[in-house]
Amino acid sequence: MNDKLLEEAQAAAEAGDLLYRQADFSAKIKLKPDRDKAFELVAVLRRKVVESQIVFGQEEIDEMSSIRKEISAAGDTQARVIALGKLAVALGRHLA
Amino acid sequence: MNPKEPVMCRGAYFAMWIFPTVLLLAGCTPEKATALRDAANQFRSNAVSAVQSIRELMDSEIAPPSRSDAAKTEEFVNSILSMPKDTALNSEVVELASDPYAVQLSAQELGARQEALQKVQKQYETFAAMFDDLDRGSFLAKDKVAKTKQYAVALTAQMANLAASFNQQPPRFIQKRAALVSQMEAVRKEAGLSAEQQRQQLTELKGSWDQLLADETRMQRSVVERCSLAAASGQIVLQMIDSYSKLSVDELGRMGDSILTAGEQVTGRSMASIKTQNERVLGYLNTNPEYKALLKPALDGISSRVAPVSHN
Numbered sequence: 001m002n003d004k005l006l007e008e009a010q011a012a013a014e015a016g017d018l019l020y021r022q023a024d025f026s027a028k029i030k031l032k033p034d035r036d037k038a039f040e041l042v043a044v045l046r047r048k049v050v051e052s053q054i055v056f057g058q059e060e061i062d063e064m065s066s067i068r069k070e071i072s073a074a075g076d077t078q079a080r081v082i083a084l085g086k087l088a089v090a091l092g093r094h095l096a
Numbered sequence: 097m098n099p100k101e102p103v104m105c106r107g108a109y110f111a112m113w114i115f116p117t118v119l120l121l122a123g124c125t126p127e128k129a130t131a132l133r134d135a136a137n138q139f140r141s142n143a144v145s146a147v148q149s150i151r152e153l154m155d156s157e158i159a160p161p162s163r164s165d166a167a168k169t170e171e172f173v174n175s176i177l178s179m180p181k182d183t184a185l186n187s188e189v190v191e192l193a194s195d196p197y198a199v200q201l202s203a204q205e206l207g208a209r210q211e212a213l214q215k216v217q218k219q220y221e222t223f224a225a226m227f228d229d230l231d232r233g234s235f236l237a238k239d240k241v242a243k244t245k246q247y248a249v250a251l252t253a254q255m256a257n258l259a260a261s262f263n264q265q266p267p268r269f270i271q272k273r274a275a276l277v278s279q280m281e282a283v284r285k286e287a288g289l290s291a292e293q294q295r296q297q298l299t300e301l302k303g304s305w306d307q308l309l310a311d312e313t314r315m316q317r318s319v320v321e322r323c324s325l326a327a328a329s330g331q332i333v334l335q336m337i338d339s340y341s342k343l344s345v346d347e348l349g350r351m352g353d354s355i356l357t358a359g360e361q362v363t364g365r366s367m368a369s370i371k372t373q374n375e376r377v378l379g380y381l382n383t384n385p386e387y388k389a390l391l392k393p394a395l396d397g398i399s400s401r402v403a404p405v406s407h408n
Contacts, residue, residue, distance in 0.1 A: 003264055010157075010268040017274035021197075022281065025175035028196055029189065039158045039199045042270065046154055047209050049265055053257045054215060055250040061222050064247055068226040071240045075232030 006045040013038035126231040127345045131352040132241070132336050133227040138355045139333045140224035142326035143255060147217045149319045150258070153267050154209065156315055160197035160271045171196070197271060216254070220326075223247050241340050246390040248337055249381060252330030253391055256377045259323035263371055266316045272308050276301060317370075321362050324374045328358040331377050334387075 016038045020031045175193040176185070201209075226244055230237055283289065283297045332355045336348060343351070362370045381387045 006265050010270060013158075014268070014270045014274050017271055018277055021274055021278040025178045025193065025196075026180065026183075028175075029192060032192060032196075036199065039270070040201055040205055042158060043154065043201050043205050043209065046157060047205070047212055049261050050150060050216065050258065051212050053254055053261060054212070055254045056219070057215075060247065060250075061218060064222045064226055064244075067240055067243050068222075068228065071226060071233055071237040072229040073233075074237035074240060075229040078233045078236045 006042070006049065009038070009041045009045050013042050125345055128340065128343075128348045129227075129230040129233075129237075131345075131349045132333070132340060133230050135329070135333045135336055135352040135355050136224040136227045139251075139326065139329045140220045142322065142329045143220035143251070144217055146255060146258070146319070146322035146326045147213055149322045150262075151213055153262070153315050153319050156269060157267045158199045158201075158270060160199070161275045168194070197275075199271075219251060219254075223251055238341060241337055245334065245337050248330060248334040249387045249390045252327055252334055252377065253381050255323045255330055256327035256374050256381075259320045259327060259370075259374045260378070262316060262319045262323065263367070263374075267312055269308060269312055269315075272311075276305050276308060317367060320367065320370055320374075324362045324370050324377075325359055327374060327377045328361055329355045331380055332358065 013035075016031075016035050020028060020035045023031055172193045175196070176190075179185070179189075223244070226247075230241070233240075280298060280301050283294055283301065286294070289297070332351060336351050339348065339351070361373050365373070381391060
C-alpha cells in the first residue's frame with residue numbers, strides 16, 4: 001500500500017471534520033454522511049496497514065495445530081513407554 | 097542372573113536406565129522443553145499485547161475529544177433551537193444533536209477490522225500452543241520442534257514489519273486536532289475578546305495542542321515498542337528452536353530467561369533506538385539464508401492475500 005495514502009486520508013478527514021465543527025446544525029446534518037465516509041476511509045486504510053503485514057492464513061494455522069497434535073501424541077507415547085518400563089520393573093521385582 | 101528375570105529385566109533396565117540416559121544424551125530433557133514452552137508463551141503474550149495496542153490506536157485515531165455532560169447538553173439545546181421552525185424533528189436528527197461527533201464505522205469495516213486483528217492474535221496463540229505438551233514428549237518430539245521453525249521466522253518478521261509500518265505511518269488524532277483548530281479559529285475571530293484575552297486563550301490552546309501531539313507520539317510509541325518487543329522475543333524463541341538439541345539445559349534456560357529482559361532493549365528508549373533494535377531483528381532474519389528461504393513463501397503470500405483498497 002502506498003505510504004502516502006493513509007496520510008492523505010487523515011488530512012482530508014481532518015479538513016472535513018474542521019468544516020463540520022464550524023458548521024451550524026442544519027449544515028452538520030448535510031455534511032455528516034461525507035464526514036463519516038472520510039473517517040471510514042481512514043479506518044479502512046489503517047486496517048490495510050495491518051493486513052499488508054499478515055504473513056499467513058488459515059492453512060498455516062491448521063498446520064501449526066497439526067504439529068501441536070503430533071507433539072502431544074509424542075508426549076503420550078513417551079509417557080506410555082515410561083509407564084510400561086515402571087510396570088516391568090515392578091513385575092520383575094515381584095517375580096524375583 | 098535369575099532365569100525368571102531376563103525378559104522382564106531387559107525392559108526394566110531400558111525403562112529405568114537406558115531410556116532416560118538416551119534422553120539425557122540426546123539433550124532433550126523436560127527442563128529444556130519447559131524453557132522453550134515458557135519462551136513461546138512469552139512471545140505470544142508480547143504479541144497479544146501488541147495487537148491490543150494496535151486496536152487502541154485504531155480507535156483513538158478517529159475518536160472525538162471527551163466533553164462534559166454539561167457541554168453536550170448545551171450544544172444539544174442550541175442545535176435543536178437553531179433548526180428552522182418549519183423543519184420537523186425526527187429521531188435521527190435528535191440522535192445527531194445528542195452526539196454530533198460520534199463516528200459510526202460501517203458493520204462491514206468493523207467486521208473486517210475485528211477479523212484482521214483476531215487473525216494476527218490467533219497466529220501467535222496457535223504458535224505457542226504447539227509447545228504446550230512438549231515437556232511430556234521432550235525426547236520423542238525432538239524432530240517436531242524443528243518443524244516449528246518456519247512459523248517462528250514468519251511470526252517474528254511479522255511483528256518487526258508491523259513495528260516498521262507504524263513507525264512510518266503514525267497515528268493522527270483527527271477529531272482532537274480539528275476540535276482544537278476550530279477553537280483557535282473561534283478565538284481568533286471572536287470580536288468580543290480583548291487582544292489580551294485572545295492571547296491568553298490562544299496560549300492555553302497551544303498547551304493543549306502540544307499535549308495532543310505528545311499523546312499521538314505516546315500512542316505510536318506504545319504500538320512500535322510492543323511490536324518490537326514481540327519481535328525481539330520471537331527472535332529468542334527462534335534461536336532456542338535452532339539450538340534445542342545442541343545446547344545444555346542451563347544454556348537454553350539462560351536463553352529463555354533473556355526473553356524476560358528483552359524489554360530493556362526497547363522500553364523507554366528513543367524511537368530511533370527502538371527502530372535500530374527492530375532493524376537488527378529484521379537483519380538477523382534476512383542475512384540468514386535458511387530464514388530468508390523460510391520467509392519467502394510467507395512474504396509471497398502477503399501480496400496475494402491483501403486486496404487493493406476499494407472504498408466508495
